[in-house]
Amino acid sequence: MRSAAPARLTRQPPAESPPFLPAGEYLTRAIDLGYVEEEWFATGEDGAGRPYSTQVLVRRPKDPARFSGVVLVEPLHIHRVAPIYMYSSPYILRSGHGWACVASQKSALDAHVKPSNPQRYASLHIETDAPPGGVRTDLTSPPFRGASAGVRTAWWDQLARFNQASSAVLAQVGAALRAAGPFAAVSHVLLVGHSQTGFVTTNFIREAHESQRLPGGAPVFDGFFPSGWPTIAFSPCDVPLVQVLSDGDISDPNFSFQPGHEGRRYRRPDGDSPGDRYRLYELASVPHMGTRYPPHDDPGMWQQVATAGAIPLDATMNSLPHHELFDMSLHHLVQWVARGAAPPRADRIEVGADGYFAKDEQGNSRGGVRCVQLDVPRATYHPNPLNPDGTPGFGTIGTEVPFDKAKMQALYGNPASYLERFNRRLDELIDEGWFLAEDSEGMRAEAREQKW
Numbered sequence: 001m002r003s004a005a006p007a008r009l010t011r012q013p014p015a016e017s018p019p020f021l022p023a024g025e026y027l028t029r030a031i032d033l034g035y036v037e038e039e040w041f042a043t044g045e046d047g048a049g050r051p052y053s054t055q056v057l058v059r060r061p062k063d064p065a066r067f068s069g070v071v072l073v074e075p076l077h078i079h080r081v082a083p084i085y086m087y088s089s090p091y092i093l094r095s096g097h098g099w100a101c102v103a104s105q106k107s108a109l110d111a112h113v114k115p116s117n118p119q120r121y122a123s124l125h126i127e128t129d130a131p132p133g134g135v136r137t138d139l140t141s142p143p144f145r146g147a148s149a150g151v152r153t154a155w156w157d158q159l160a161r162f163n164q165a166s167s168a169v170l171a172q173v174g175a176a177l178r179a180a181g182p183f184a185a186v187s188h189v190l191l192v193g194h195s196q197t198g199f200v201t202t203n204f205i206r207e208a209h210e211s212q213r214l215p216g217g218a219p220v221f222d223g224f225f226p227s228g229w230p231t232i233a234f235s236p237c238d239v240p241l242v243q244v245l246s247d248g249d250i251s252d253p254n255f256s257f258q259p260g261h262e263g264r265r266y267r268r269p270d271g272d273s274p275g276d277r278y279r280l281y282e283l284a285s286v287p288h289m290g291t292r293y294p295p296h297d298d299p300g301m302w303q304q305v306a307t308a309g310a311i312p313l314d315a316t317m318n319s320l321p322h323h324e325l326f327d328m329s330l331h332h333l334v335q336w337v338a339r340g341a342a343p344p345r346a347d348r349i350e351v352g353a354d355g356y357f358a359k360d361e362q363g364n365s366r367g368g369v370r371c372v373q374l375d376v377p378r379a380t381y382h383p384n385p386l387n388p389d390g391t392p393g394f395g396t397i398g399t400e401v402p403f404d405k406a407k408m409q410a411l412y413g414n415p416a417s418y419l420e421r422f423n424r425r426l427d428e429l430i431d432e433g434w435f436l437a438e439d440s441e442g443m444r445a446e447a448r449e450q451k452w
Contacts, residue, residue, distance in 0.1 A: 006176035007044040007410040022082040046165035049181035050127040069187030071098040083194040092326035104169040167208035198228035223337040230266035248383035253355040274448040284368030285381040290322030309385035309395020318398035370390030
């Protein structure tokens with residue numbers, strides 16, 4: 001074990017043009033809710049003693065009294081986004097949490113931050129001993145289905161080697177955020193990530209959580225939220241860990257983004273002991289990416305995205321509450337860390353005899369973390385795009401097939417009966433801890449609008 005020397009954080013002056021914003025489309029909402037945005041540079045030395053300098057983008061309540069004391073640290077995704085903030089910013093902002101997006105990966109820094117303003121970011125750099133030429137990070141890169149196991153393995157190895165400084169950068173920035181800089185009176189710092197940054201978070205847990213500690217031996221991060229495609233089961237950890245996996249991540253038992261991890265090897269029992277606080281939440285029938293809200297509910301925008309999977313232009317996108325289920329899961333982690341309130345345990349999604357997930361009479365997955373739309377359904381929800389022959393395909397998004405008028409009448413009789421059942425089940429899920437009351441009004445309003 002070695003001490004994670006805090007990075008040096010330096011606040012940057014406002015730029016004539018906005019700084020690189022991985023979640024810039026959500027900035028107006030943050031400002032309206034009393035948040036400020038600041039850009040900081042973090043400098044230090046990675047685990048091999050090589051100097052680095054990178055961007056840290058911060059959003060925090062302007063009024064210190066509104067700050068919860070919790071800071072969510074999110075690595076910048078290699079595809080230019082910050083998915084946890086993109087999905088859960090309503091929860092983060094209303095809760096008064098701080099958010100810090102760290103360009104800890106050389107691939108993300110070089111491909112997105114530096115080119116956005118070469119003069120402003122000329123001093124930023126992260127070193128690597130990987131071969132020159134970088135690594136492909138566009139959406140047509142492996143390791144997607146169709147690539148051989150050898151190609152996928154080589155790609156992951158190349159990406160990991162290219163971004164080998166990421167865990168050290170995260171440890172040092174996490175230590176610095178506790179001590180000084182953007183936030184006052186920090187009580188807890190959490191590391192969160194989804195999809196590719198879920199892998200970054202997973203790698204930190206496995207590579208650096210035990211080996212890079214604060215002076216005195218305390219962990220840098222008080223909790224972890226790795227979501228998206230999994231690898232193998234997590235070992236016991238001395239801080240709370242909530243792992244969230246969408247149905248679309250894990251539908252196919254024979255595929256893993258990292259070869260050798262097939263067969264849902266990530267599955268393990270939940271834990272409540274001080275040295276093994278763990279929850280696994282499998283979100284039934286939910287796709288990898290949320291497609292409930294604009295612009296992501298438009299099939300046309302997904303036509304050009306290689307990882308989306310083929311969908312027709314007349315498809316109806318999967319409208320399950322992906323974002324809200326992430327809110328619920330993230331809230332449980334925060335409460336576990338900050339208050340010691342253990343989250344509820346969830347059933348795993350049921351597996352059929354063929355190894356794929358079992359479906360109910362409406363074609364939706366059984367078991368797992370439920371939402372009201374599955375228990376009082378008005379559609380069959382596909383967590384992955386369908387092949388032309390109707391069999392499950394592969395991609396990051398899903399579709400749905402709405403029930404026709406005759407089926408809705410057979411199930412519920414009339415809209416008033418449907419609404420009563422919907423609201424009753426939603427209240428039950430809120431009481432059981434599977435949905436946040438603050439996220440419920442949009443669900444209820446949509447149910448009220450149903451006509452047939």
